Amino acid sequence: MDTRTELREFLSTRRAKITPEQAKLPVYGGNRRVKGLRREEVAMLAGVSVDYYTKLERGTIGAVSESVLDAVARALQLTPAERNHLFNLTGTAATIRPDRRRPAPRVVRPAVQRVLDAVTDAPAFVATNNRDLIATNALGRAVFSPLYDAASHGIPNTARFLFLSPASREFFIDWHKTAVDTVANIRTELGRDPFDTGVTALIDDLNRGSDEFRALWTSHDVRYHDTGFKDVHHPVVGDLHLTFEAMELPADHGQMLIVYGAEPGSETADALRLLASWAATAPAATD
Numbered sequence: 001m002d003t004r005t006e007l008r009e010f011l012s013t014r015r016a017k018i019t020p021e022q023a024k025l026p027v028y029g030g031n032r033r034v035k036g037l038r039r040e041e042v043a044m045l046a047g048v049s050v051d052y053y054t055k056l057e058r059g060t061i062g063a064v065s066e067s068v069l070d071a072v073a074r075a076l077q078l079t080p081a082e083r084n085h086l087f088n089l090t091g092t093a094a095t096i097r098p099d100r101r102r103p104a105p106r107v108v109r110p111a112v113q114r115v116l117d118a119v120t121d122a123p124a125f126v127a128t129n130n131r132d133l134i135a136t137n138a139l140g141r142a143v144f145s146p147l148y149d150a151a152s153h154g155i156p157n158t159a160r161f162l163f164l165s166p167a168s169r170e171f172f173i174d175w176h177k178t179a180v181d182t183v184a185n186i187r188t189e190l191g192r193d194p195f196d197t198g199v200t201a202l203i204d205d206l207n208r209g210s211d212e213f214r215a216l217w218t219s220h221d222v223r224y225h226d227t228g229f230k231d232v233h234h235p236v237v238g239d240l241h242l243t244f245e246a247m248e249l250p251a252d253h254g255q256m257l258i259v260y261g262a263e264p265g266s267e268t269a270d271a272l273r274l275l276a277s278w279a280a281t282a283p284a285a286t287d
Contacts, residue, residue, distance in 0.1 A: 003194055004059030007089045011057045013220040014076045015042055022077065037076075045075035056090075064090050081188060085222040088191040106155075108135040112249065112257070116140075121276055123242075123260040126249070129189045130198035131159045131182075134255075138279040139272065143234065143260070146171045159186060159202060163210035173231040173239060183216040184223035191222065196254075230260065237271040 016036035020027045025041055037045075043053035048068060055061040056072070069090060073083040108116075108126045116124050116137040123140035125133050133140075133147065133156045141148060147156040150165045159182055162168045162175075172178045189199050206213040230242045242260045249255045262268035 003089060006191070006194070007059045008057055010085065010089060010220045011072075011076070014078060014082065015039070018077055023075070042072070042075050046071040048072075081184075081222050081224050085188060085191040106132070106134055108255070109252065112252070112255075115257075119259065120280070121272070123272075125258045127158070127246075127256050127258055128198060129192075129196065129254040129256070130157070130202045131186070132157050132198075139276050140260075142275045142279040143232075143240065143272070146235065157202070158182070159206060163206050163213045171232055173233055178230075179212060179216060180221070181223060181225075181228075183213065183219070184221040185225040187217075187220065188222045188224065198254075225256075234271070234275070237274055240268045240271055241266070242268065 015038075016034075018037050020037065020041065023037060023041065023045060025037075025045075039054055039057065040050045043050045046053065046068070048056075048071070052061070053072070056064060056068075066087075069087055070083075073086060076082075078086065106128070112126060113135055116126065116135055119137050120139065123143040124137045125140050125144075126135040127133050133144075136144075144156070146167050147158065147161045150161050150167055151157070162172065162179060162182055169175050186199065186203065189196065190203065193199070203217075207217065226246050228244060230244055232240050232242065234240055240262070242262060244258055244260045246256050246258045249257055262272055
């Protein structure tokens with residue numbers, strides 16, 4: 001990833017999202033040639049010179065203080081995820097060397113697999129930062145069976161399934177929202193480490209294979225993948241309305257434990273119990 005280009009496009013797209021009215025700035029005249037705020041307006045709001053902010057946005061400035069980045073984040077009304085992304089983009093190139101990166105391991109430790117297997121009433125996975133599902137429990141395999149079927153004998157990847165498999169349109173009930181969230185999650189991972197070969201290879205594949213991904217990628221939106229909702233259509237039990245919690249595994253670089261659940265007493269909870277019973281008696285998968 002070209003960090004300068006990423007920083008320039010990120011800041012310019014954030015400027016375009018904020019109107020003078022939202023920033024509580026007076027508007028003079030009826031014609032504005034830019035969408036959103038001008039550079040000089042951001043500089044004024046952040047308390048820096050126009051020349052300084054222009055160099056920052058172009059990525060041609062050296063070290064930037066935390067207080068300045070905080071001021072720019074406030075001026076652009078960045079979300080917590082966007083603020084951290086800005087900090088990553090301005091510091092990553094100086095603090096992460098390509099030869100020091102640690103690729104995420106492709107296997108889980110036996111202790112982590114035992115944790116997954118101990119969870120019998122909720123789908124659970126270990127995913128890498130490039131969205132490979134490298135381990136699951138029996139119920140996770142049953143609930144997300146379309147991903148495993150599409151992956152054949154390979155490791156399922158939620159982003160590749162979403163953008164490259166026609167079956168994803170039937171599996172994800174709100175395909176567009178899932179796509180928007182997924183692209184924003186991948187952008188966040190790229191900002192954390194632009195030299196992660198797993199993430200950059202995924203982006204290259206999706207850029208080549210999906211018009212929808214290419215269009216969404218230009219938005220430069222970022223978002224955390226830590227908690228939320230997922231609505232899917234299972235081929236056997238129908239619609240499932242799931243919650244999820246994602247937790248990083250500190251001892252395993254680039255790996256995350258993701259556990260899905262359902263509201264107690266809901267139709268989804270009943271469907272999960274049915275699938276859990278089926279998964280407990282079904283022959284083991286031979287991926």
